[in-house]
Amino acid sequence: xxxxxYLEGERGTLYKEAETRIALVYPSPYRAAMSSLGYQxxxxxxxxxxxxxxxxxxxxxxxxxxxxxxxxxxxxPVGGYPMIAYSVAYELEIAGLVETLTRANVPxxxxxxxxxxxxxxxxxxxxxxNPAPLLPFCDVIIVGEGEELIVELVTIARDCGFDRDxxxxxxxxxxxxxxxxxxxxxxxxxxxxxxxxPARSVIATPNTELADMFMTEAARGCSRGCTYCVMRRxxxxxxxxxxxxxxxxxxxxxxxxxxxxxxxxxxxxxIAAIVRDVVDGKREVGIxxxxxxxxxxELVGLLARGGYRTLTVAAxxxxxxxxxxxxxxxxxxxxxxxxxxxxxxxxxxxxVYMMLGVPGETDADVDELVALSKELAAIHPxxxxxxxxxxxxxxxxxxxxxxxxxxxxxxxxxxLRKGLHAAGLRGKVEVRPTSARWAWIEYMLAQGESVAGLAxxxxxxxxxxxxxxxxxxxxRGVSPTGPRARVPSSLELIALKKKRLSVTA
Ligand code: SF4
Numbered sequence: 001x002x003x004x005x006y007l008e009g010e011r012g013t014l015y016k017e018a019e020t021r022i023a024l025v026y027p028s029p030y031r032a033a034m035s036s037l038g039y040q041x042x043x044x045x046x047x048x049x050x051x052x053x054x055x056x057x058x059x060x061x062x063x064x065x066x067x068x069x070x071x072x073x074x075x076x077p078v079g080g081y082p083m084i085a086y087s088v089a090y091e092l093e094i095a096g097l098v099e100t101l102t103r104a105n106v107p108x109x110x111x112x113x114x115x116x117x118x119x120x121x122x123x124x125x126x127x128x129x130n131p132a133p134l135l136p137f138c139d140v141i142i143v144g145e146g147e148e149l150i151v152e153l154v155t156i157a158r159d160c161g162f163d164r165d166x167x168x169x170x171x172x173x174x175x176x177x178x179x180x181x182x183x184x185x186x187x188x189x190x191x192x193x194x195x196x197x198p199a200r201s202v203i204a205t206p207n208t209e210l211a212d213m214f215m216t217e218a219a220r221g222c223s224r225g226c227t228y229c230v231m232r233r234x235x236x237x238x239x240x241x242x243x244x245x246x247x248x249x250x251x252x253x254x255x256x257x258x259x260x261x262x263x264x265x266x267x268x269x270x271i272a273a274i275v276r277d278v279v280d281g282k283r284e285v286g287i288x289x290x291x292x293x294x295x296x297x298e299l300v301g302l303l304a305r306g307g308y309r310t311l312t313v314a315a316x317x318x319x320x321x322x323x324x325x326x327x328x329x330x331x332x333x334x335x336x337x338x339x340x341x342x343x344x345x346x347x348x349x350x351x352v353y354m355m356l357g358v359p360g361e362t363d364a365d366v367d368e369l370v371a372l373s374k375e376l377a378a379i380h381p382x383x384x385x386x387x388x389x390x391x392x393x394x395x396x397x398x399x400x401x402x403x404x405x406x407x408x409x410x411x412x413x414x415x416l417r418k419g420l421h422a423a424g425l426r427g428k429v430e431v432r433p434t435s436a437r438w439a440w441i442e443y444m445l446a447q448g449e450s451v452a453g454l455a456x457x458x459x460x461x462x463x464x465x466x467x468x469x470x471x472x473x474x475x476r477g478v479s480p481t482g483p484r485a486r487v488p489s490s491l492e493l494i495a496l497k498k499k500r501l502s503v504t505a
Contacts, residue, residue, distance in 0.1 A: 003070065012204055019052075020051055021054070022052065022085055023118070024056050024085050026059065026086070034208045036089065038087055043202055056072045067103065068104075069100055079118065083120075115165075118162070127143045128230045129230045132453070135178070143178050143188070148196070175188070197240060200215065216247055216250055217242055218247055219267065219268050222267070266289065285302075292313040292315065293330055300342065310348060312353070313353070318356060321368075325358055339375075350376065356416075356433075366412050377425050390404065393446050403443040455478050459472035
């Protein structure tokens with residue numbers, strides 16, 4: 001699809017004459033970009049500034065070999081804008097940043113640019129954990145929640161004529177900005193004033209996974225403490241709730257599909273009432289995060305009325321023991337109850353997210369998952385596991401734990417498949433794994449310093465295959481077993497738990 005096709009499908013696109021135009025670039029294709037509430041929120045925020053407009057651009061769809069990169073709203077080359085602002089969700093999108101800068105004809109490395117070039121800014125979910133690999137490419141990185149800082153930065157940059165030396169001088173001592181002078185020391189994440197909540201989508205389009213869905217934030221952050229998660233309370237200061245009335249009042253008239261977004265939406269104290277308000281208005285509903293321990297007969301019934309066909313929950317550890325390691329409060333009995341509720345309300349599939357390769361995991365944990373699968377399959381005819389290898393992230397208690405190993409994760413996957421087969425569950429319990437190889441690359445970047453970003457650039461230029469990344473990490477000296485990597489012992493895990501309690505008390 002070209003930009004005209006995309007624009008034609010949209011409702012809510014913002015057009016504005018303005019002295020200052022910012023290119024707002026998403027380093028993944030359109031479908032992912034327009035499913036990102038954070039990206040849409042920054043689009044809205046920039047447009048709300050006097051004399052400022054934001055024009056979107058994304059990583060072109062696969063197979064689009066057209067040279068150059070233009071914005072959707074104006075068709076102007078991205079490289080001609082005074083500022084290019086990126087929203088980066090996770091590690092593997094860094095290659096998209098390299099690709100879009102290349103297509104925009106902007107030198108990829110910060111050190112190769114001067115005052116003739118746009119100011120390159122990045123923010124987004126990746127900055128909550130480890131933005132260091134973005135540093136070789138960016139002039140400024142906004143760390144954490146960006147609604148207030150992007151306004152401040154655009155205001156300052158405009159006053160400075162988008163001259164990066166002047167911008168650096170003006171923001172040098174302000175919190176929330178990660179600048180080249182900080183080196184590997186990433187500043188603390190920023191949080192916005194609660195008055196700015198909730199984020200709401202601006203544009204609805206049929207060309208995303210969430211086709212024509214109006215997204216609205218129900219809560220920000222999380223009050224739980226899973227040891228692998230960057231959204232945990234000690235990173236983000238806990239969950240901030242959006243009142244039910246504010247959520248419902250913000251839904252535009254005529255909306256047919258509503259997405260309630262947040263790290264732990266079902267922890268909202270009024271979640272059932274909110275979902276009822278949505279579906280009573282004859283609207284479909286979607287929730288970004290269902291917690292198995294929060295599902296009730298009433299809530300699942302409402303979800304079924306609101307168009308749900310698949311009940312998706314996360315358990316994350318393969319066994320009770322592994323779920324305790326990651327401090328996930330989901331237990332086997334919660335999953336069994338989820339299967340019962342899904343069946344009772346006619347939902348076609350129960351999908352459970354799991355991680356393999358969690359520190360301390362053994363074959364016995366996989367065997368326990370096979371045993372649990374028998375119980376789930378006896379209740380619900382269609383169970384699917386979304387299986388992702390565990391990747392340790394910065395700003396979490398499990399930061400620094402090594403990747404389990406591509407071979408080991410694949411072996412565990414084979415063991416699970418064989419176990420399900422032997423139990424006669426083939427066709428009843430489906431296994432949908434994500435690639436262990438790409439998870440390893442994600443791990444190298446999640447744990448890497450800024451040099452890891454240079455390796456992404458090299459690998460991307462060499463073709464972007466797994467072998468290119470492997471070679472590039474070796475050539476740049478990015479080590480998978482650097483000084484930070486270690487397997488925590490049981491005692492260390494207990495100590496981590498105590499530390500967390502003291503942090504959050
Ligand atoms: S994994 Fe989910 S429940 Fe656990 S801390 Fe993260 S957002 Fe909260």
